[in-house]
Amino acid sequence: MDRSSLLQLIQEQQLDPENTGFIGADTFTGLVHRHELPLDPAKLDMLVALAQSNERGQVCYQELADLISSKRSSSFKRAIANGQRALPRDGLLDEPGLGVYKRFVRYVAYEILPREVDRHWYFYRHRSCPPPVFMASVTLAQIIVFLCYGARLNKWVLQTYHPEYMKSPLVYHPGHRARAWRFLTYMFMHVGLEQLGFNALLQLMIGVPLEMVHGLLRISLLYLAGVLAGSLTVSITDMRAPVVGGSGGVYALCSAHLANVVMVTGQGPQDLSHHLLFAPIRTGSEVGRAVWLRFSPPLPASGPQPSFMAHLAGAVVGVSMGLTILRSYEERLRDQCGWWVVLLAYGTFLLFAIFWNIFAYDLLGAHIPPPP
Incomplete structure (x- = not known):
């Protein structure tokens, strides 16, 4: 009718x-x-x-x-x-x-x-068109890149400790800050099967449903904002550390969704679904592992030590930007006042990080490891 x-x-x-x-x-x-x-x-x-x-x-x-x-x-x-x-x-x-x-x-x-x-x-x-292609495509690309490097180096665990791995043009390394694409492309590189497996699982289990509801534009923006914030935060707070893995984007998705559910419904963790409980358990264990390896590394001192700041930066982006993006899945972002406030804050952070990477390393006399 x-x-x-x-x-x-x-x-x-x-x-x-x-x-x-x-x-x-x-x-x-x-x-x-x-x-x-x-x-x-x-x-x-x-x-x-x-x-x-x-x-x-x-x-x-x-x-x-x-x-x-x-x-x-x-x-x-x-x-x-x-x-x-x-x-x-x-x-x-x-x-x-x-x-x-x-x-x-x-x-x-x-x-x-x-x-x-x-x-x-x-x-x-709901309409099946357009399909949720972004998260599936990113995950597939990450798996293909990992398999290619695994076969080439004949190493499937702790790939960062192979001397040829860090020579990849995709890895973020503080000695290659001028190659700006590395601040994003590091998301396609992973330390080993464990990191890739959990990231891919969370991206498909949480990212794909989020993209089905909120659309490609919002979820891709949230994911890439978490990835970019992760590498830039490491370049500011942990100036000697290289970065690999898509954890910044994954943390942005998980924290945004969890925060949105809790803020809107007032539910506690005991009321959330099983896979929503799995996400913070998994992400929390990965942060703890990264902190341990960073400050008490049982690994060869000659290898690059991981930084946990990318994980935390992704989570902060998810809570701040994600709450605005996910709160109303139909209302246009440009009609939301909070969106412009968050966008301005994120833009200010980007400008600060850019100037930091241009001037701070020389002014502070930071001793960074030589690029491979």
Whole structure:
């Protein structure tokens, strides 16, 4: 049913004789059931819940039109924000007769979106095009690069200790700061199977569902911002350390999603799903391992010592930038005031890091290891 036919029916039934632009929610619900109108039950629930958040308990024509055309008005977004629209939690879980793909979409909705109404909205309006290609492509590229270097060096663990590994044009090394692409391309290089395996697992398990919900642009921006912040932070705080691995981007995704769930729903760790619990356990253990290797290295002193600052920088980017990006998965970023504040802060950090890398090493007389 299109917008004009439904509004025409409302006018014919004289449900709004004074032309106020509003009708009672109960009256509208009765109209739908009495005439057996083909309105999506989930959308009807959303509309009634929206009306219940209105002091007068009425449905607005514009809200009705926006809902039918799958658009969200500003009042609809405000109703989401005030949390007064309670839909049954098991609505989607009890949906019968779903195929494999729709079941996966339902799983993504429940794992990524903390509000039930957003889960319903996403489930019923999700389209498979465009597919989540960014995280899958990055992960595939990382695996291919690792396999190529593993076969070439005949080394699959602690590759950074092979003398030829650090000569790669992809690795970030403080002696090659002028080659700016290295601040990003280091994400394709990994120390060994352990680091690659866990990073790839988290990227596919968390990054792909996030990209399905929030889109390629937002997730790629968040991931790359974490990667770039990781290498720049190391160049400022740990000036002798090279960097490999995509942990900065992975930490940005995980921390952004966890923070968004906790902030929006007020849930504690005991209420989060199993894979959300796995992420902080895994990332925390990796940070602890990196700290141990950095300050008490049981490895050859001649080799490069890992830095844990890239992990922390990615987490900070995720909590700050990610909360803005993930809070409203439909609202455009440019319409959010908080987005511009976060963008300005990140831009200020980038400018500071650029000037630091140009001038600070010489001014401080930093003794960096010779580049390979």
